[in-house]
Amino acid sequence: MWSKYKSWHSQGSSIDSQTGLPNSYHQIFVTANRVLRDQVRKSFYGMKHGFDGSSKPPTEYPSSFKEIADCQFPLFLTQSEWLLMLDGTLSEPFFPRNLDGSLVHRIAGGFHEEVGMLDTLDDEFDEDDDWLQTEVEVELRPSDTSSGADFDGSAGEAKLLRGASKTFRCEVDFNYFMHSMWPRIAASQRAMDARQLSASAVFQEVHSYIKGSRMALEKQAGHLSREEYLKLPTKMAPNFKGLSVAESMEDLPGDRRGTRDLIYDLFEAYETEKRRLGAYDVSDVVHHLWSRLQIEGYSGVPIHSMLVDETQDFTQAELRLFIGVCADKNDLFFCGDTCQTIASGVGFRFEDLKSLFKAEQDRQKLIQGPCHSQPPASIGIPRVNTLTLNYRTHNGILSAAAGVVDLLESFFPASIDILPREQGFFCGPKPVLLTETNVDDAAVLIVGSEKQTSQIEFGAHQVILVRNQESKNALPDYFGGCLAMTILESKGLEFDDVFLWNFFAESRAEAEWRLVLSFLVQDSEDEQKVLEEERQRSRDCGGMLRALEFSEHAHQLFCEELKNLYTAITRARVRVIIYDEDVKKRAPMFYYFQRRELVQILSFFAADNHAPMAVQTGPEEWLKQGMNLK
Numbered sequence: 001m002w003s004k005y006k007s008w009h010s011q012g013s014s015i016d017s018q019t020g021l022p023n024s025y026h027q028i029f030v031t032a033n034r035v036l037r038d039q040v041r042k043s044f045y046g047m048k049h050g051f052d053g054s055s056k057p058p059t060e061y062p063s064s065f066k067e068i069a070d071c072q073f074p075l076f077l078t079q080s081e082w083l084l085m086l087d088g089t090l091s092e093p094f095f096p097r098n099l100d101g102s103l104v105h106r107i108a109g110g111f112h113e114e115v116g117m118l119d120t121l122d123d124e125f126d127e128d129d130d131w132l133q134t135e136v137e138v139e140l141r142p143s144d145t146s147s148g149a150d151f152d153g154s155a156g157e158a159k160l161l162r163g164a165s166k167t168f169r170c171e172v173d174f175n176y177f178m179h180s181m182w183p184r185i186a187a188s189q190r191a192m193d194a195r196q197l198s199a200s201a202v203f204q205e206v207h208s209y210i211k212g213s214r215m216a217l218e219k220q221a222g223h224l225s226r227e228e229y230l231k232l233p234t235k236m237a238p239n240f241k242g243l244s245v246a247e248s249m250e251d252l253p254g255d256r257r258g259t260r261d262l263i264y265d266l267f268e269a270y271e272t273e274k275r276r277l278g279a280y281d282v283s284d285v286v287h288h289l290w291s292r293l294q295i296e297g298y299s300g301v302p303i304h305s306m307l308v309d310e311t312q313d314f315t316q317a318e319l320r321l322f323i324g325v326c327a328d329k330n331d332l333f334f335c336g337d338t339c340q341t342i343a344s345g346v347g348f349r350f351e352d353l354k355s356l357f358k359a360e361q362d363r364q365k366l367i368q369g370p371c372h373s374q375p376p377a378s379i380g381i382p383r384v385n386t387l388t389l390n391y392r393t394h395n396g397i398l399s400a401a402a403g404v405v406d407l408l409e410s411f412f413p414a415s416i417d418i419l420p421r422e423q424g425f426f427c428g429p430k431p432v433l434l435t436e437t438n439v440d441d442a443a444v445l446i447v448g449s450e451k452q453t454s455q456i457e458f459g460a461h462q463v464i465l466v467r468n469q470e471s472k473n474a475l476p477d478y479f480g481g482c483l484a485m486t487i488l489e490s491k492g493l494e495f496d497d498v499f500l501w502n503f504f505a506e507s508r509a510e511a512e513w514r515l516v517l518s519f520l521v522q523d524s525e526d527e528q529k530v531l532e533e534e535r536q537r538s539r540d541c542g543g544m545l546r547a548l549e550f551s552e553h554a555h556q557l558f559c560e561e562l563k564n565l566y567t568a569i570t571r572a573r574v575r576v577i578i579y580d581e582d583v584k585k586r587a588p589m590f591y592y593f594q595r596r597e598l599v600q601i602l603s604f605f606a607a608d609n610h611a612p613m614a615v616q617t618g619p620e621e622w623l624k625q626g627m628n629l630k
Helices: 002-011 034-052 079-087 142-147 156-161 174-187 199-210 226-230 260-277 282-296 316-325 351-368 395-411 439-447 469-473 511-521 525-537 539-545 556-569 583-595 619-628
Strands: 027-031 075-078 305-308 332-334 432-434 462-466 484-486 495-501 572-579 600-602
Touching: 002 034, 027 034, 027 079, 034 075, 075 079, 079 282, 079 316, 174 199, 174 260, 199 260, 199 282, 199 556, 226 260, 282 316, 305 316, 316 332, 316 351, 395 511, 395 556, 395 572, 395 583, 432 583, 469 484, 495 556, 511 525, 511 539, 511 556, 511 583, 525 539, 525 583, 539 583
Parallel strands: 027 075, 027 305, 305 332, 432 572, 432 600, 462 484, 462 495, 495 572
Antiparallel strands: none
């Protein structure tokens, strides 16, 4: 992105022969992670300062791409900001707007963003940085439907809401779906059929395939029909059994467990519940944007180049929107890692991008028509480039991460791109497993025994990674001065040392962790014998040291858990330290890591001569790290 910016501005602006105005080059960077967006923008403007002396990014953007000035480019946007600004260009926007185009309501939530995500640090450059972020939290209320704002996926809904302020509709994200909608939805189906399904697996089927596939964008209803979903190729939707092209609806099995037919029933129940709440989801927004753009076209300033980072966090429909809006279809850059697909509701592989560009090729040919005097613009099918050299970390950490990838490839091969093993340039220490379960003992190992509770000097380049915002707030007082982030917040960032805190204790997976044992003992009598001996010794967690038979449709949650673990481990440059107070839930993975010799073990009683793991740093280093995270 910087190379293209520098090249364009080094040449000077050319003059358009028709308008007599200077040509422009508009670049946009988009990611779902606000913290990563801020970090990339920071790096870009640091280079820009060295190039032309300018270092201040724009402090505020208009609410629509129609009003963006040339001097404000390049833009660095979150997915939420991108969708809202694109919505502002429409004559019939999804979200109600004032006459000046601004939002009637501040949007509660942020598509694919974590509620309560780490805020940027205030300074003179970004006091208005959260211009499209949440000001207030609004809860979903069944009474919202009383105003008649019943969402049916049609353009007429936007007409009802445009300029209106009677109804405020809220986004259904995975957290709300799991805790408030899923119990009701699952209870509405045959209890035995839906009992073994995880909420995350159903949410992914809905938002990645039924509503989030590229084919769903073309449907007036905004989703695939039952038969269309059932006949999706297995490579595209691998998690549940459907129908082959030669089969018909009459060929559906009587036992619907693990089938897409059952999933579609759950989808219909989900839509019914969503209408009852007067709510919407990100797929509704994307479909509305796409449908209106097909009718009225894109009316904002031209976007010549786009870079999408952490691409695995976006559905096919969301990626299709990028391709459709970008003026130069050959100036799009997508990067990411499918092993880090931890955004709930998203199933993605880089190979799927090729089909999106092929669909755009076909659409352009259809628009031009066979009798058009000019041939359609050439749209290339991008090549997927694999990066196998890791410049950030060493082989000690990469080997442990590869051990997690081995599990993904074995149990969920269709959920990731099968790639050559990643290599570093040098060796390094293996991740450390702390055997202690006592929080005080673990804290002493990390920060040292002579620290005062309120005066811990945690290193500026060290981070504690936790599951969610609630876990962050519940950290012991020992870590009051430490940098703590959720795994989702940390995506795309790097630290010298990563302390992974209670990852297994707070996991939604329970018995699923025993699947790693079935991977270890498969076709190996020796491994089975060793495992049985360990189970006899470990009376406290013997039940968790029994191998579990794998069921693809019942254990989808395990795929999500493995990707979270991989993401957390790979945030570190130097050291990974894993502490977990739940002896039973941690037992299978701890055993797996030890049997494969991917980790080292550290005990409080054997660590008398060990220095604290936390590294003291001065105010200058903390200031530098704070600026990096702004």
